[in-house]
Amino acid sequence: MFNTSSPLLIDGEHLYGNRRFETIDPATGAVLGEAADAAASDLDHAITAAHRAFEESGWATDLDRRTRCLRQLREALTRHAEELRELTIAEAGAPRFLTYGAQLDAPVADLGWFADLAQEYEWERDLGRAAPMGMASDRRVVREPVGVVGAITPWNFPHQINLAKLGPALAAGNTIVLKAAPDTPWCAAALGLLIKDETDIPPGVVNIITGAGHALGAQLCADPRVGLISFTGSTATGRAIMRTAAETLKKVFLELGGKSAFIVLDDADLKSACSYAAFAACTHAGQGCAITTRLLVPRDGYAEAVQITAHTMKKIGVGDPNDDRTVCGPVISAGQRDRIEGYLELAVKEGGGFATGGGRPAGRDRGFWIEPTLITGLANESRTAREEIFGPVLVILPHDGDDDAVRLANDSPYGLSGAVHGGDLDRARAVARRLRTGTVSVNGGVWYSADVPFGGYKQSGTGREMGVAGFEEYLETKSIAEGV
Template structure:
């Protein structure tokens, strides 16, 4: 390995935890310890925040656009050079199927750097507005967009490398300095970025810091510290509420990408045989550990049993098991707690009168945190499994009576992250898509996931957006400067 994943990056140096403590990184497919990582305490986090503060206040990182472009290009190129080593790390700590590393888990986010590198060539950080007479004098005005300051980036374990890049790429491009804190289940995906950045880029000391800790109370310092100007979090809605509350004490800017309970609406004229296999298989990708996965399938009541039969016939053929095998679609979930939580959700469906149309039973495996593909029917749209984010390979089928009923059911959750509409009549599907209260919608299988597409949610699915121009603007403050107009 050309870089180490047993050191944190603080103030430009790769360092252990100040106390020397470590915690284990566990492979969820084998339950084996694959490595030890630094277990930071409050002192380490304070050092990282202090370094980020100094770098923002005393270097020209926030104002030198060309420096930022060069450093982002260097980081992209260095990550790309280490892609095969990174692939093994990502699979080992996430349990993600290796096929996903060719896209969202690894290679796609490395390529996504190009978006910000290119955007910095043309983005208007300062613009003028027309001369105007105000309060008896003629004035000119400049509207400036300036870096928000020190950003605390907190990321989860499901797509860790992708989400680490999503946070730091936008923040660094905007001119912010960053303290990145990954989930304790997947620390390597962050430590690797720190090590590579330290070795292969001109990023000034303190601009990018990476700290790993097993202690949530230590992580909370990032949301409350007065020297942190903005928090960006991807995580559960429950975690988002806590971070938002913690950040309120200092009125920090907060960007939250939270949970989802996304609905796929199949209209009566949709081709069920062509569409449902993809939905039933898609909910199993990476064991259902994706916030935007389509976990509710809404179908006309007259075609309800037909839809269940098609989905139930597909699920036994989903390739699952060893994530290092090229054909595997579904590996394990991240840990025993997550596995047990998913099984409790499935039991709640039974308890509330639901039908387990496929799966639902614990898998008989000696090692690995595996949950079977599961199909649930005959539950109320207000039931637990139809309302709460399960974060596992579980698809809930719900019948609706008419178009208005379908929209009502789709929107009747706390969430609004993603969705889909299928119909032979594209104009009709587009009309429904425009009415859904959700951040992204795919019509007839069209893909929205792309670096140019802003991603984020409505309602309790979050605040703000990643990627697109909006992903840069989320890390910028806006300043107006007025001055006397020239005669």
């Protein structure tokens, strides 16, 4: 169903347009097929449809309809889960095991949580009667949808991020224009097919745009009819979005980059902690903004930590994403592979070395592959240790105790995520609380869940996605006072 057509969804209709572009299997480099390449006029049509649907369809005020449609969408996605699974493996290069979690099954299930939240949410709160300046008034606070949401999403976890924006935005009563990443257009188009064919979501409420370039994103940010931009992607693009959105003073949610630290305390099980850090860095070829890519270990155990981590990363290796055992598949594109290789060259220039990896794996002449790589011998001030690489690359650094580990972890322009492993739980908790990051895992704890807010400090973004906080990003606050 999904890999034979990939139309746009605009105003409740599947539109193919006159322009097409290719989508590529990152594991083989082969062309999978074509997707609709939207023009500026298509995006304008989508924004017009979303604006009209917000004003005229009754979607914004009909809570029961919204929650029913969200559950319909969850059920439709669940019915087609196996087709979507194969599509995601082929187009995103996602390891099969991840599709049973954050790459597919988990975000689909999360739609039900947002439907439940919308039904239980306190949309209106009575502040009671007061007499400011001697004038008796009954006051209440009302929460209302923003209007048209422009969502711009990346390729690394296409279903998770598309649904993490669409779910709360729709539950809150907004309409949406989703501009999907050029590398994963079929994943977005599949969502559009199901919305039109298997739900009662009104025309114009959801519009899905795919395109080969990035100019459409700038157009979406600049349009005054769009009330909020929700963006996940690089920090550099996030800055550009803020500048563009400032012209119309629209709300902006940004979930951006990271260079997250994995701290191993001196009372931790070194083998267990370093093996866990190696696994995390290799998962989905390191293509996750919240993946921990700096490993901070006690100086006295540095040599042993290097040995353990390198052994684990080498053992993980790379593999066919279709294989249930694969942890590290391909990177998404030739361009991304070249970017990672540029950082590997830089690491050597900065005085670093490779305990394992450092290039392309043998026997992988087709597709876009990078070996799991452990970089040693660098300082935290090096560019390789400070900049987001977005590949299966881990930098290992020594620390001199808890205070030094916290200092090194926080000495970063980013603040998205982090991890702490230690034997004394209270001590590990204390270190976690000192990290200037939006999420922290302690001793392997998993923070990913529909009810947990996700986002970062500093240059890792503004606002939160998921949880009640993420839902409220899509709401405005209105205060009403009535004279008595």
